[in-house]
Amino acid sequence: MKKPCIVIACIAVLFGCNLRQQPAGDVNIERIIQADEEPENWMSLGRNFMQHHHSPLSQINKDNIKSLGFAWQYETNSNRGKVNRGLEATPIVVDGVLYTSGAWSQVYAVNAKTGKEIWRYDPGVDGNYARRTCCDVINRGIQVWQGKVFIGTLDGYLIALDAATGKELWKQDTFVDREAFYTITGPPQIAKGKVVIGNAGADFGVRGYITAYDLETGDFAWRFFTVPADSTHKQADEAMKIAVPTWDANSLWQAGGGGTVWGELAYDPHLNLLYVGTGNGSPYPLWIRSPSGGENLFLSSILAIDPDDGRLVWYYQTSPGESWDHTSTANIVLADLSINGKTRKVLMQAPKNGFFYVIDRVTGKLISAEKYVPVNWADSVDTRTGKPSISNQAWYKDSPRYIFPGPVGGHSWQPMSYNPNTGLVYIPTHDIPFVYSELPGYQFAPRNINSGVITNAVPLPEHLKIYAEGWPAHEGDVLKAWDPVKQKEVWRVHLPSRFNGGVLSTSGDLVFQGTSSGYLNIYKADTGEKLNEIYTGTGMLAAPVTYTVDGEQYVAVMAGFGGSFLPIPNGATALNKYKNTGRIIAFKLGGGETPLPLPQDRVTKVPAPPDAVLEESQIRRGEDLYNQFCARCHTTMGEEHLSEIPDLSLLPKHLHDDFINIVLHGKLSFYGMAGFSDVLSQEDANAIHQFIISMQKHRYERQNTGNEIR
Structure with a gap:
């Protein structure tokens, strides 16, 4: 009963169908050194130990x-929330x-x-x-x-x-x-x-x-x-x-x-x-x-x-x-x-x-x-x-x-x-x-x-x-x-x-x-x-x-x-x-056309800002704090930019309502928006919020007068 199996296996090898079952991920130093003898594989980040790429x-x-x-294609679906993150790895x-x-x-x-x-x-x-x-x-x-x-x-x-x-x-x-x-x-x-x-x-x-x-x-x-x-x-x-x-x-x-x-x-x-x-x-x-x-x-x-x-x-x-x-x-x-x-x-x-x-x-x-x-x-x-x-x-x-x-x-x-x-x-x-x-x-x-x-x-x-x-x-x-x-x-x-x-x-x-x-x-x-x-x-x-x-x-x-x-x-x-x-x-x-992702659906209309009493001194203080703690990720508000990180001058009402919980207590930390209570006080967070509202108010007014450009 064994001979037919051997014959079939040999024929399969002759015709290029390798039936040898390698253990998954069976990489060792000998295979890496002799990587050119296995060009079908890419077994390290640079393919061989010389890291030639x-x-x-x-x-x-x-x-x-x-x-x-x-x-x-394989969609990684590794995002949390709506922020699509970068992919930088070299596959193996x-x-x-x-x-x-x-x-x-x-x-x-x-x-x-x-x-x-x-x-x-x-x-x-x-x-x-x-x-x-x-x-x-x-x-x-x-x-x-x-x-x-x-x-x-x-x-x-x-x-x-x-x-x-x-x-x-x-x-x-x-x-x-x-x-x-x-x-x-x-x-x-x-x-x-x-x-x-x-x-x-x-x-x-x-x-x-x-x-x-x-x-x-x-x-x-x-x-x-x-x-x-x-x-x-x-x-x-x-x-x-x-x-x-x-x-x-x-x-x-x-x-x-x-x-x-x-x-x-x-x-x-x-x-x-x-x-x-x-x-x-x-x-x-x-x-x-x-x-x-x-x-x-x-x-x-x-x-x-x-x-x-x-x-x-x-x-x-x-x-x-x-x-x-x-x-x-x-x-x-x-x-x-x-x-x-x-x-x-x-x-x-x-x-x-x-x-x-x-x-x-x-x-x-x-x-x-x-x-x-x-x-x-x-x-x-x-x-x-x-x-x-x-x-x-x-x-x-x-x-x-x-x-x-x-x-x-x-x-x-x-x-x-x-x-x-x-x-x-x-x-x-x-x-x-x-x-x-x-x-x-x-x-x-x-x-x-x-x-x-x-x-x-x-x-x-x-x-x-x-x-x-x-x-x-x-x-x-x-x-x-x-x-x-x-x-x-x-x-x-x-x-x-x-x-x-x-x-x-x-x-x-x-x-x-x-x-x-x-x-x-x-x-x-x-x-x-x-x-x-x-x-x-x-x-x-x-x-x-x-x-x-x-x-x-x-x-x-x-x-x-x-x-x-x-x-x-x-x-x-x-x-x-x-x-x-x-x-x-x-x-x-001989492959086909590469499928394109879904079109962007970015917010282009500035939502109405909260009806808040704004103080100029708080706005200026908030701007300084924003530049120190927020701008690294959220960039400059109101510019025509293509960031995946939200533009905070486009915040909807429910996020304004929960601003303190988000900024200080990390309500959205799972998505990458960590809390800052270790470095910001509630007064600091309020000042940042005043600055953001002022920016949104400015953009909202420009939008309604036909001057907003995005």
Whole structure:
């Protein structure tokens, strides 16, 4: 009876129908190392341990890309209430199953061929943590390993799920201080039998660190702090002995220092080194954070850490004395490059500060660093010392300064891709300068933004335009192909929209990038010629992936605009036409038309404001409080903006009636509108309400006289 089964199985294999049943999520180090032998899968955030964000698949190629069309979609339905949040994760595909994460740290497993849901997991994140985020309630990815799916949740838990069922296996609290405004938005990384997770929150005044846990049990393994806790040598580890002398003993220690780790980490199993990019200082200005100066290690640095024990092996700091939000949390790419006739094991990063770094990943020695976007905070980087020559333009202590790049960075978290065939790195860049000025009278304020600066993006207010005189015009977003050996640009594509998506390259001689305006663009990898564009109607920030099922190649991307740009007016986004419906969209050759989301149904008529007695002094006080506590999410009322966050000058009567319960007591905290009773009194809330009513009254009167424009 057994022989016929064997024959049938053999015939099935010959005809390409693989009946071998792999355990769900069966990823291990051998499969990751040999990822090119399984091009049908995408088993880590960057596909292989080198984190190239490149696929050797070529069924979809430059010759047939015009026939790429819609295959399937999966709506994530991860929103709470009517606010549609951003989707930023790079999916992982293992043996025909696509795993990924969405808003509020939800996790999805779907059939990679059909998009049919296998399971979904909702960790039930505390909605109050939305207040603790700089950049929306997003999540940038999961890891799949040995039958488990690992997710770091916004409210600080590292959770292991069963890859087959989504059942929770273990859960660990990763936060050292639950009163501090920590969050997790970045993905975990697997290294030597451990799962490592960082955190976000530097803008709110926290001390960065990463923590490692046992893959099987979730037991704590080790923790590495990225900055000192104070000026003493109470810290026993060698890393802090290196860092402490680079800080003023009288530093603003209560502000935490910053240095949070919220980007993609990389692991080299051959060298057994974990590469970690660290974040900005808290507050930004060095002269406030560390009054007598200093390099302030390990802010804005790349660290090589031994995952066995958390020991620092080497470090390289990209922005000594970090004062510009120039994080080094952009994705790290590993490669073996031929440089001056010698093969070098390198890592490459294009951090926010505008220099493209090629570093020996064995020793940490700088090989080269050149400007990949316009830069004026530094003139160059000395390859002998590894240090930048910081210009006078960088320091805004005494007067505002027009600085390239701004806090958005020359390149932020959206993954760049390295194509070993062309030898090019494809970088989603930003050419967006800012005017920086010190926040007058800054004092550390727990549970609030603690940047210590005012930043104004272009186009500048009239009174700040004087600071931009004499400097070149900015270009906005540009997709660039960069030669990392010659350190020069090969081609560029200017994008009319802002804050666009991460990049995928393939051996089909293709480069894929989604845009905030709702297009999936496909370019020729060697020249940048646009070969196709597919309109989805949904803005994209995430990087696409590609894989095959049953011999057919697919390209999939998470579509959903948001992140730090969720509340920012941006007329170039797809939000002006369609609802920001979060979904995974997959494409294949011979596919159909991509279904568009439902049309927007935004409120265009200003409701009648409450009949309240308004006092000018209260309105002015309320405006100050609004700008301090509310405007970060709710933007400027009355402007023509496309934010998913409600415009408070359009509040209906029932929300005005419940204003105090909402603002102070968190009645809507489940939806992300946390209560502020810890920092606002009832008198404060009343003053804010007066300001909002005054704005609504003004708009209502203009509307009724025919002057309101939206």
